[in-house]
Amino acid sequence: MHKNPIGVFDSGVGGLSVLREIRKLLPEEDLLYVADSAHAPYGDKSKEFILERSATIVDFFVSQNVKAIVVACNTATGAAVKELRPKYELPMIAMEPAVKPASERSQTGIIGVLATSRTIDSNNFQILFARFADKVKILPQACPGLVEQVERGNLNGDKIRTLIAQYIQPLLAQNVDVIVLGCTHYPFLAPIIQELAGSSVTVIDSGSAIARELKSRLEKTTLLANRPYPGAVQFWSSDETGTAKRVISQLWDAEIDVSNLPERISA
Incomplete structure:
Protein backbone atom coordinates (compact mmCIF):
# COMPACT_ATOMS: atom_id res chain seq x y z
CA MET A 1 0.00 0.00 0.00
CA HIS A 2 2.95 2.38 0.30
CA LYS A 3 2.53 3.21 -3.40
CA ASN A 4 -1.11 4.23 -2.95
CA PRO A 5 -2.15 7.90 -2.87
CA ILE A 6 -3.13 10.09 0.08
CA GLY A 7 -6.60 11.65 0.06
CA VAL A 8 -7.04 15.24 1.28
CA PHE A 9 -10.38 17.07 1.40
CA ASP A 10 -11.98 20.31 2.49
CA SER A 11 -15.31 22.05 2.17
CA GLY A 12 -13.70 23.95 -0.70
CA VAL A 13 -10.32 25.34 -1.69
CA GLY A 14 -9.04 26.13 1.81
CA GLY A 15 -7.45 22.72 2.30
CA LEU A 16 -4.96 23.63 -0.42
CA SER A 17 -3.08 25.47 2.34
CA VAL A 18 -2.58 22.07 4.00
CA LEU A 19 -1.97 20.27 0.71
CA ARG A 20 0.92 22.59 -0.13
CA GLU A 21 2.58 21.80 3.22
CA ILE A 22 2.15 18.07 2.58
CA ARG A 23 3.58 18.48 -0.91
CA LYS A 24 6.55 20.38 0.51
CA LEU A 25 7.32 17.78 3.19
CA LEU A 26 6.41 14.66 1.21
CA PRO A 27 7.06 15.49 -2.46
CA GLU A 28 7.29 11.82 -3.47
CA GLU A 29 3.70 11.04 -2.43
CA ASP A 30 0.75 10.85 -4.83
CA LEU A 31 -1.99 13.17 -3.58
CA LEU A 32 -5.71 13.33 -4.31
CA TYR A 33 -7.54 16.53 -3.37
CA VAL A 34 -11.31 17.01 -3.20
CA ALA A 35 -12.80 20.49 -2.90
CA ASP A 36 -16.48 20.21 -1.96
CA SER A 37 -17.00 23.72 -3.29
CA ALA A 38 -20.62 23.19 -4.33
CA HIS A 39 -21.44 22.90 -0.62
CA ALA A 40 -19.00 25.44 0.82
CA ILE A 57 -16.00 11.98 0.24
CA VAL A 58 -14.15 9.47 2.42
CA ASP A 59 -15.98 6.65 0.63
CA PHE A 60 -14.86 8.16 -2.68
CA PHE A 61 -11.26 8.14 -1.45
CA VAL A 62 -11.61 4.51 -0.38
CA SER A 63 -12.78 3.70 -3.93
CA GLN A 64 -9.56 5.35 -5.14
CA ASN A 65 -7.47 3.04 -2.90
CA VAL A 66 -5.95 5.74 -0.73
CA LYS A 67 -3.60 4.72 2.07
CA ALA A 68 -4.41 7.65 4.36
CA ILE A 69 -6.89 10.52 4.60
CA VAL A 70 -6.33 14.08 5.73
CA VAL A 71 -9.44 15.99 6.79
CA ALA A 72 -8.09 19.43 5.85
CA CYS A 73 -11.10 21.24 7.28
CA ASN A 74 -11.52 22.36 10.88
CA THR A 75 -15.31 22.36 10.60
CA ALA A 76 -15.44 18.80 9.24
CA THR A 77 -13.00 17.74 11.94
CA GLY A 78 -15.30 19.07 14.65
CA ALA A 79 -18.48 17.67 13.14
CA ALA A 80 -17.47 14.36 11.63
CA VAL A 81 -14.08 12.87 12.50
CA LYS A 82 -15.12 11.26 15.78
CA GLU A 83 -17.88 9.36 13.94
CA LEU A 84 -15.79 8.53 10.87
CA ARG A 85 -12.60 7.16 12.45
CA PRO A 86 -14.10 3.93 13.86
CA LYS A 87 -15.58 3.05 10.45
CA TYR A 88 -12.30 3.02 8.52
CA GLU A 89 -9.02 1.22 9.12
CA LEU A 90 -7.04 3.90 7.26
CA PRO A 91 -4.97 6.50 9.11
CA MET A 92 -7.14 9.62 9.32
CA ILE A 93 -5.35 12.87 10.19
CA ALA A 94 -7.55 15.75 11.28
CA MET A 95 -7.09 19.44 11.93
CA GLU A 96 -6.38 21.00 15.29
CA PRO A 97 -5.89 24.77 15.60
CA ALA A 98 -2.37 25.69 16.65
CA VAL A 99 -3.37 26.64 20.19
CA LYS A 100 -0.45 24.77 21.80
CA PRO A 101 2.33 26.59 19.89
CA ALA A 102 0.37 29.83 20.29
CA SER A 103 0.26 29.38 24.06
CA GLU A 104 4.02 28.78 24.08
CA ARG A 105 4.76 31.91 22.05
CA SER A 106 2.41 34.33 23.75
CA GLN A 107 3.95 36.91 26.06
CA THR A 108 0.67 38.53 27.09
CA GLY A 109 -1.03 35.21 27.82
CA ILE A 110 -3.89 36.15 25.51
CA ILE A 111 -4.36 34.54 22.09
CA GLY A 112 -7.05 34.94 19.45
CA VAL A 113 -8.47 32.15 17.29
CA LEU A 114 -10.14 33.02 13.99
CA ALA A 115 -12.55 30.28 12.86
CA THR A 116 -16.03 29.54 11.56
CA SER A 117 -18.97 29.60 13.96
CA ARG A 118 -19.52 25.85 13.53
CA THR A 119 -15.88 25.13 14.38
CA ILE A 120 -15.92 27.32 17.47
CA ASP A 121 -19.11 25.66 18.72
CA SER A 122 -17.83 22.12 18.15
CA ASN A 123 -17.04 19.81 21.04
CA ASN A 124 -13.50 19.37 19.73
CA PHE A 125 -12.84 23.08 20.09
CA GLN A 126 -14.36 23.29 23.54
CA ILE A 127 -12.13 20.44 24.72
CA LEU A 128 -9.08 22.06 23.11
CA PHE A 129 -9.81 25.43 24.71
CA ALA A 130 -10.34 23.82 28.11
CA ARG A 131 -7.00 22.00 27.80
CA PHE A 132 -5.10 25.28 27.68
CA ALA A 133 -7.38 27.39 29.86
CA ASP A 134 -4.88 27.39 32.73
CA LYS A 135 -2.05 28.58 30.46
CA VAL A 136 -3.60 31.29 28.30
CA LYS A 137 -6.78 33.23 27.78
CA ILE A 138 -8.28 32.15 24.44
CA LEU A 139 -10.51 34.53 22.53
CA PRO A 140 -12.41 32.73 19.74
CA GLN A 141 -13.59 34.98 16.91
CA ALA A 142 -16.12 33.79 14.34
CA CYS A 143 -15.44 35.19 10.86
CA PRO A 144 -18.56 34.98 8.66
CA GLY A 145 -17.84 35.75 5.03
CA LEU A 146 -14.10 35.04 4.89
CA VAL A 147 -14.46 31.51 3.52
CA GLU A 148 -16.79 32.75 0.80
CA GLN A 149 -14.28 35.40 -0.27
CA VAL A 150 -11.46 32.85 -0.54
CA GLU A 151 -13.76 30.49 -2.46
CA ARG A 152 -14.19 33.27 -5.04
CA GLY A 153 -10.45 33.96 -5.15
CA ASN A 154 -10.85 37.38 -3.52
CA LEU A 155 -7.66 37.58 -1.50
CA ASN A 156 -7.26 41.35 -1.46
CA GLY A 157 -9.23 44.55 -1.89
CA ASP A 158 -11.32 46.85 0.28
CA LYS A 159 -14.08 44.34 1.05
CA ILE A 160 -11.80 41.61 2.37
CA ARG A 161 -9.66 44.10 4.28
CA THR A 162 -12.73 45.60 5.94
CA LEU A 163 -13.98 42.14 6.96
CA ILE A 164 -10.62 41.13 8.42
CA ALA A 165 -10.24 44.42 10.30
CA GLN A 166 -13.72 43.94 11.74
CA TYR A 167 -12.72 40.53 13.15
CA ILE A 168 -9.23 41.23 14.46
CA GLN A 169 -9.74 44.68 16.00
CA PRO A 170 -11.67 43.31 19.00
CA LEU A 171 -8.83 40.83 19.57
CA LEU A 172 -6.15 43.49 19.38
CA ALA A 173 -8.16 45.65 21.78
CA GLN A 174 -7.88 42.82 24.32
CA ASN A 175 -4.09 42.62 23.96
CA VAL A 176 -3.68 39.39 21.99
CA ASP A 177 -0.15 38.88 20.71
CA VAL A 178 -0.77 35.62 18.80
CA ILE A 179 -3.56 34.98 16.30
CA VAL A 180 -4.32 31.38 15.35
CA LEU A 181 -5.86 30.73 11.94
CA GLY A 182 -8.46 28.10 12.82
CA CYS A 183 -9.76 27.58 9.28
CA THR A 184 -7.73 26.21 6.39
CA HIS A 185 -9.02 28.98 4.11
CA TYR A 186 -7.49 31.70 6.26
CA PRO A 187 -3.75 31.12 5.51
CA PHE A 188 -4.45 32.54 2.05
CA LEU A 189 -5.41 35.75 3.84
CA ALA A 190 -2.44 35.65 6.23
CA PRO A 191 -0.53 38.53 4.55
CA ILE A 192 -3.44 40.92 5.13
CA ILE A 193 -4.15 39.56 8.61
CA GLN A 194 -0.49 40.06 9.53
CA GLU A 195 -0.42 43.57 8.04
CA LEU A 196 -3.54 44.69 9.88
CA ALA A 197 -2.53 43.01 13.13
CA GLY A 198 0.93 44.58 13.12
CA SER A 199 4.44 43.26 13.57
CA SER A 200 4.02 42.72 17.33
CA VAL A 201 1.42 39.98 16.67
CA THR A 202 2.37 36.49 15.53
CA VAL A 203 0.02 34.80 13.06
CA ILE A 204 0.20 30.99 12.89
CA ASP A 205 -1.71 28.09 11.32
CA SER A 206 -1.65 24.29 11.53
CA GLY A 207 -0.69 23.27 7.98
CA SER A 208 2.93 22.33 8.59
CA ALA A 209 2.06 20.50 11.83
CA ILE A 210 -0.55 18.42 10.00
CA ALA A 211 2.00 17.51 7.33
CA ARG A 212 4.45 16.38 10.03
CA GLU A 213 1.75 14.33 11.76
CA LEU A 214 0.88 12.68 8.45
CA LYS A 215 4.53 11.80 7.84
CA SER A 216 4.85 10.37 11.35
CA ARG A 217 1.73 8.21 10.92
CA LEU A 218 2.94 6.91 7.55
CA GLU A 219 6.36 6.11 9.00
CA LYS A 220 4.84 4.17 11.89
CA THR A 221 2.71 2.11 9.52
CA THR A 222 5.49 1.70 6.91
CA LEU A 223 3.33 3.43 4.32
CA LEU A 224 5.74 6.15 3.19
CA ALA A 225 6.36 6.17 -0.54
CA ASN A 226 9.99 5.46 -1.40
CA ARG A 227 10.04 6.41 -5.05
CA PRO A 228 12.95 8.59 -6.25
CA TYR A 229 10.73 11.00 -8.20
CA PRO A 230 7.90 13.44 -7.39
CA GLY A 231 4.42 12.07 -6.94
CA ALA A 232 1.35 13.23 -8.88
CA VAL A 233 -1.38 15.53 -7.60
CA GLN A 234 -4.97 15.11 -8.79
CA PHE A 235 -7.81 17.53 -8.09
CA TRP A 236 -11.59 17.02 -7.95
CA SER A 237 -14.42 19.41 -7.15
CA SER A 238 -18.18 19.20 -6.68
CA ASP A 239 -18.48 22.65 -8.30
CA GLU A 240 -19.51 22.50 -11.94
CA THR A 241 -19.45 26.24 -12.68
CA GLY A 242 -15.72 26.41 -13.34
CA THR A 243 -15.09 28.74 -10.40
CA ALA A 244 -13.31 26.06 -8.38
CA LYS A 245 -10.95 25.29 -11.27
CA ARG A 246 -10.05 28.96 -11.62
CA VAL A 247 -9.51 29.49 -7.90
CA ILE A 248 -7.59 26.23 -7.37
CA SER A 249 -5.26 27.21 -10.20
CA GLN A 250 -4.89 30.67 -8.64
CA LEU A 251 -4.07 29.32 -5.18
CA TRP A 252 -1.85 26.50 -6.43
CA ASP A 253 -0.04 29.01 -8.64
CA ALA A 254 -0.30 26.79 -11.73
CA GLU A 255 -2.88 25.97 -14.37
CA ILE A 256 -4.61 22.94 -12.86
CA ASP A 257 -6.88 20.32 -14.40
CA VAL A 258 -9.79 19.88 -11.98
CA SER A 259 -12.12 16.92 -12.55
CA ASN A 260 -15.79 16.98 -11.62
CA LEU A 261 -16.71 14.52 -8.92
CA PRO A 262 -19.16 11.82 -10.02
CA GLU A 263 -22.75 13.06 -9.81
CA ARG A 264 -23.62 10.63 -7.01
CA ILE A 265 -20.90 12.25 -4.90
CA SER A 266 -21.44 15.88 -5.92
CA ALA A 267 -25.17 15.93 -5.14
Missing part, protein backbone atom coordinates in the same frame (compact mmCIF):
# COMPACT_ATOMS: atom_id res chain seq x y z
CA PRO A 41 -18.88 26.83 3.36
CA TYR A 42 -19.47 24.04 5.87
CA GLY A 43 -19.41 26.60 8.67
CA ASP A 44 -23.12 27.43 8.34
CA LYS A 45 -24.29 23.85 7.75
CA SER A 46 -25.73 21.38 10.26
CA LYS A 47 -23.57 18.73 11.91
CA GLU A 48 -25.63 16.04 10.16
CA PHE A 49 -25.06 17.57 6.73
CA ILE A 50 -21.29 17.91 7.29
CA LEU A 51 -21.07 14.32 8.52
CA GLU A 52 -22.95 13.07 5.44
CA ARG A 53 -20.75 15.03 3.04
CA SER A 54 -17.55 13.97 4.81
CA ALA A 55 -18.56 10.29 4.78
CA THR A 56 -19.40 10.50 1.07
Whole structure:
Protein backbone atom coordinates (compact mmCIF):
# COMPACT_ATOMS: atom_id res chain seq x y z
CA MET A 1 0.00 0.00 0.00
CA HIS A 2 2.95 2.38 0.30
CA LYS A 3 2.53 3.21 -3.40
CA ASN A 4 -1.11 4.23 -2.95
CA PRO A 5 -2.15 7.90 -2.87
CA ILE A 6 -3.13 10.09 0.08
CA GLY A 7 -6.60 11.65 0.06
CA VAL A 8 -7.04 15.24 1.28
CA PHE A 9 -10.38 17.07 1.40
CA ASP A 10 -11.98 20.31 2.49
CA SER A 11 -15.31 22.05 2.17
CA GLY A 12 -13.70 23.95 -0.70
CA VAL A 13 -10.32 25.34 -1.69
CA GLY A 14 -9.04 26.13 1.81
CA GLY A 15 -7.45 22.72 2.30
CA LEU A 16 -4.96 23.63 -0.42
CA SER A 17 -3.08 25.47 2.34
CA VAL A 18 -2.58 22.07 4.00
CA LEU A 19 -1.97 20.27 0.71
CA ARG A 20 0.92 22.59 -0.13
CA GLU A 21 2.58 21.80 3.22
CA ILE A 22 2.15 18.07 2.58
CA ARG A 23 3.58 18.48 -0.91
CA LYS A 24 6.55 20.38 0.51
CA LEU A 25 7.32 17.78 3.19
CA LEU A 26 6.41 14.66 1.21
CA PRO A 27 7.06 15.49 -2.46
CA GLU A 28 7.29 11.82 -3.47
CA GLU A 29 3.70 11.04 -2.43
CA ASP A 30 0.75 10.85 -4.83
CA LEU A 31 -1.99 13.17 -3.58
CA LEU A 32 -5.71 13.33 -4.31
CA TYR A 33 -7.54 16.53 -3.37
CA VAL A 34 -11.31 17.01 -3.20
CA ALA A 35 -12.80 20.49 -2.90
CA ASP A 36 -16.48 20.21 -1.96
CA SER A 37 -17.00 23.72 -3.29
CA ALA A 38 -20.62 23.19 -4.33
CA HIS A 39 -21.44 22.90 -0.62
CA ALA A 40 -19.00 25.44 0.82
CA PRO A 41 -18.88 26.83 3.36
CA TYR A 42 -19.47 24.04 5.87
CA GLY A 43 -19.41 26.60 8.67
CA ASP A 44 -23.12 27.43 8.34
CA LYS A 45 -24.29 23.85 7.75
CA SER A 46 -25.73 21.38 10.26
CA LYS A 47 -23.57 18.73 11.91
CA GLU A 48 -25.63 16.04 10.16
CA PHE A 49 -25.06 17.57 6.73
CA ILE A 50 -21.29 17.91 7.29
CA LEU A 51 -21.07 14.32 8.52
CA GLU A 52 -22.95 13.07 5.44
CA ARG A 53 -20.75 15.03 3.04
CA SER A 54 -17.55 13.97 4.81
CA ALA A 55 -18.56 10.29 4.78
CA THR A 56 -19.40 10.50 1.07
CA ILE A 57 -16.00 11.98 0.24
CA VAL A 58 -14.15 9.47 2.42
CA ASP A 59 -15.98 6.65 0.63
CA PHE A 60 -14.86 8.16 -2.68
CA PHE A 61 -11.26 8.14 -1.45
CA VAL A 62 -11.61 4.51 -0.38
CA SER A 63 -12.78 3.70 -3.93
CA GLN A 64 -9.56 5.35 -5.14
CA ASN A 65 -7.47 3.04 -2.90
CA VAL A 66 -5.95 5.74 -0.73
CA LYS A 67 -3.60 4.72 2.07
CA ALA A 68 -4.41 7.65 4.36
CA ILE A 69 -6.89 10.52 4.60
CA VAL A 70 -6.33 14.08 5.73
CA VAL A 71 -9.44 15.99 6.79
CA ALA A 72 -8.09 19.43 5.85
CA CYS A 73 -11.10 21.24 7.28
CA ASN A 74 -11.52 22.36 10.88
CA THR A 75 -15.31 22.36 10.60
CA ALA A 76 -15.44 18.80 9.24
CA THR A 77 -13.00 17.74 11.94
CA GLY A 78 -15.30 19.07 14.65
CA ALA A 79 -18.48 17.67 13.14
CA ALA A 80 -17.47 14.36 11.63
CA VAL A 81 -14.08 12.87 12.50
CA LYS A 82 -15.12 11.26 15.78
CA GLU A 83 -17.88 9.36 13.94
CA LEU A 84 -15.79 8.53 10.87
CA ARG A 85 -12.60 7.16 12.45
CA PRO A 86 -14.10 3.93 13.86
CA LYS A 87 -15.58 3.05 10.45
CA TYR A 88 -12.30 3.02 8.52
CA GLU A 89 -9.02 1.22 9.12
CA LEU A 90 -7.04 3.90 7.26
CA PRO A 91 -4.97 6.50 9.11
CA MET A 92 -7.14 9.62 9.32
CA ILE A 93 -5.35 12.87 10.19
CA ALA A 94 -7.55 15.75 11.28
CA MET A 95 -7.09 19.44 11.93
CA GLU A 96 -6.38 21.00 15.29
CA PRO A 97 -5.89 24.77 15.60
CA ALA A 98 -2.37 25.69 16.65
CA VAL A 99 -3.37 26.64 20.19
CA LYS A 100 -0.45 24.77 21.80
CA PRO A 101 2.33 26.59 19.89
CA ALA A 102 0.37 29.83 20.29
CA SER A 103 0.26 29.38 24.06
CA GLU A 104 4.02 28.78 24.08
CA ARG A 105 4.76 31.91 22.05
CA SER A 106 2.41 34.33 23.75
CA GLN A 107 3.95 36.91 26.06
CA THR A 108 0.67 38.53 27.09
CA GLY A 109 -1.03 35.21 27.82
CA ILE A 110 -3.89 36.15 25.51
CA ILE A 111 -4.36 34.54 22.09
CA GLY A 112 -7.05 34.94 19.45
CA VAL A 113 -8.47 32.15 17.29
CA LEU A 114 -10.14 33.02 13.99
CA ALA A 115 -12.55 30.28 12.86
CA THR A 116 -16.03 29.54 11.56
CA SER A 117 -18.97 29.60 13.96
CA ARG A 118 -19.52 25.85 13.53
CA THR A 119 -15.88 25.13 14.38
CA ILE A 120 -15.92 27.32 17.47
CA ASP A 121 -19.11 25.66 18.72
CA SER A 122 -17.83 22.12 18.15
CA ASN A 123 -17.04 19.81 21.04
CA ASN A 124 -13.50 19.37 19.73
CA PHE A 125 -12.84 23.08 20.09
CA GLN A 126 -14.36 23.29 23.54
CA ILE A 127 -12.13 20.44 24.72
CA LEU A 128 -9.08 22.06 23.11
CA PHE A 129 -9.81 25.43 24.71
CA ALA A 130 -10.34 23.82 28.11
CA ARG A 131 -7.00 22.00 27.80
CA PHE A 132 -5.10 25.28 27.68
CA ALA A 133 -7.38 27.39 29.86
CA ASP A 134 -4.88 27.39 32.73
CA LYS A 135 -2.05 28.58 30.46
CA VAL A 136 -3.60 31.29 28.30
CA LYS A 137 -6.78 33.23 27.78
CA ILE A 138 -8.28 32.15 24.44
CA LEU A 139 -10.51 34.53 22.53
CA PRO A 140 -12.41 32.73 19.74
CA GLN A 141 -13.59 34.98 16.91
CA ALA A 142 -16.12 33.79 14.34
CA CYS A 143 -15.44 35.19 10.86
CA PRO A 144 -18.56 34.98 8.66
CA GLY A 145 -17.84 35.75 5.03
CA LEU A 146 -14.10 35.04 4.89
CA VAL A 147 -14.46 31.51 3.52
CA GLU A 148 -16.79 32.75 0.80
CA GLN A 149 -14.28 35.40 -0.27
CA VAL A 150 -11.46 32.85 -0.54
CA GLU A 151 -13.76 30.49 -2.46
CA ARG A 152 -14.19 33.27 -5.04
CA GLY A 153 -10.45 33.96 -5.15
CA ASN A 154 -10.85 37.38 -3.52
CA LEU A 155 -7.66 37.58 -1.50
CA ASN A 156 -7.26 41.35 -1.46
CA GLY A 157 -9.23 44.55 -1.89
CA ASP A 158 -11.32 46.85 0.28
CA LYS A 159 -14.08 44.34 1.05
CA ILE A 160 -11.80 41.61 2.37
CA ARG A 161 -9.66 44.10 4.28
CA THR A 162 -12.73 45.60 5.94
CA LEU A 163 -13.98 42.14 6.96
CA ILE A 164 -10.62 41.13 8.42
CA ALA A 165 -10.24 44.42 10.30
CA GLN A 166 -13.72 43.94 11.74
CA TYR A 167 -12.72 40.53 13.15
CA ILE A 168 -9.23 41.23 14.46
CA GLN A 169 -9.74 44.68 16.00
CA PRO A 170 -11.67 43.31 19.00
CA LEU A 171 -8.83 40.83 19.57
CA LEU A 172 -6.15 43.49 19.38
CA ALA A 173 -8.16 45.65 21.78
CA GLN A 174 -7.88 42.82 24.32
CA ASN A 175 -4.09 42.62 23.96
CA VAL A 176 -3.68 39.39 21.99
CA ASP A 177 -0.15 38.88 20.71
CA VAL A 178 -0.77 35.62 18.80
CA ILE A 179 -3.56 34.98 16.30
CA VAL A 180 -4.32 31.38 15.35
CA LEU A 181 -5.86 30.73 11.94
CA GLY A 182 -8.46 28.10 12.82
CA CYS A 183 -9.76 27.58 9.28
CA THR A 184 -7.73 26.21 6.39
CA HIS A 185 -9.02 28.98 4.11
CA TYR A 186 -7.49 31.70 6.26
CA PRO A 187 -3.75 31.12 5.51
CA PHE A 188 -4.45 32.54 2.05
CA LEU A 189 -5.41 35.75 3.84
CA ALA A 190 -2.44 35.65 6.23
CA PRO A 191 -0.53 38.53 4.55
CA ILE A 192 -3.44 40.92 5.13
CA ILE A 193 -4.15 39.56 8.61
CA GLN A 194 -0.49 40.06 9.53
CA GLU A 195 -0.42 43.57 8.04
CA LEU A 196 -3.54 44.69 9.88
CA ALA A 197 -2.53 43.01 13.13
CA GLY A 198 0.93 44.58 13.12
CA SER A 199 4.44 43.26 13.57
CA SER A 200 4.02 42.72 17.33
CA VAL A 201 1.42 39.98 16.67
CA THR A 202 2.37 36.49 15.53
CA VAL A 203 0.02 34.80 13.06
CA ILE A 204 0.20 30.99 12.89
CA ASP A 205 -1.71 28.09 11.32
CA SER A 206 -1.65 24.29 11.53
CA GLY A 207 -0.69 23.27 7.98
CA SER A 208 2.93 22.33 8.59
CA ALA A 209 2.06 20.50 11.83
CA ILE A 210 -0.55 18.42 10.00
CA ALA A 211 2.00 17.51 7.33
CA ARG A 212 4.45 16.38 10.03
CA GLU A 213 1.75 14.33 11.76
CA LEU A 214 0.88 12.68 8.45
CA LYS A 215 4.53 11.80 7.84
CA SER A 216 4.85 10.37 11.35
CA ARG A 217 1.73 8.21 10.92
CA LEU A 218 2.94 6.91 7.55
CA GLU A 219 6.36 6.11 9.00
CA LYS A 220 4.84 4.17 11.89
CA THR A 221 2.71 2.11 9.52
CA THR A 222 5.49 1.70 6.91
CA LEU A 223 3.33 3.43 4.32
CA LEU A 224 5.74 6.15 3.19
CA ALA A 225 6.36 6.17 -0.54
CA ASN A 226 9.99 5.46 -1.40
CA ARG A 227 10.04 6.41 -5.05
CA PRO A 228 12.95 8.59 -6.25
CA TYR A 229 10.73 11.00 -8.20
CA PRO A 230 7.90 13.44 -7.39
CA GLY A 231 4.42 12.07 -6.94
CA ALA A 232 1.35 13.23 -8.88
CA VAL A 233 -1.38 15.53 -7.60
CA GLN A 234 -4.97 15.11 -8.79
CA PHE A 235 -7.81 17.53 -8.09
CA TRP A 236 -11.59 17.02 -7.95
CA SER A 237 -14.42 19.41 -7.15
CA SER A 238 -18.18 19.20 -6.68
CA ASP A 239 -18.48 22.65 -8.30
CA GLU A 240 -19.51 22.50 -11.94
CA THR A 241 -19.45 26.24 -12.68
CA GLY A 242 -15.72 26.41 -13.34
CA THR A 243 -15.09 28.74 -10.40
CA ALA A 244 -13.31 26.06 -8.38
CA LYS A 245 -10.95 25.29 -11.27
CA ARG A 246 -10.05 28.96 -11.62
CA VAL A 247 -9.51 29.49 -7.90
CA ILE A 248 -7.59 26.23 -7.37
CA SER A 249 -5.26 27.21 -10.20
CA GLN A 250 -4.89 30.67 -8.64
CA LEU A 251 -4.07 29.32 -5.18
CA TRP A 252 -1.85 26.50 -6.43
CA ASP A 253 -0.04 29.01 -8.64
CA ALA A 254 -0.30 26.79 -11.73
CA GLU A 255 -2.88 25.97 -14.37
CA ILE A 256 -4.61 22.94 -12.86
CA ASP A 257 -6.88 20.32 -14.40
CA VAL A 258 -9.79 19.88 -11.98
CA SER A 259 -12.12 16.92 -12.55
CA ASN A 260 -15.79 16.98 -11.62
CA LEU A 261 -16.71 14.52 -8.92
CA PRO A 262 -19.16 11.82 -10.02
CA GLU A 263 -22.75 13.06 -9.81
CA ARG A 264 -23.62 10.63 -7.01
CA ILE A 265 -20.90 12.25 -4.90
CA SER A 266 -21.44 15.88 -5.92
CA ALA A 267 -25.17 15.93 -5.14
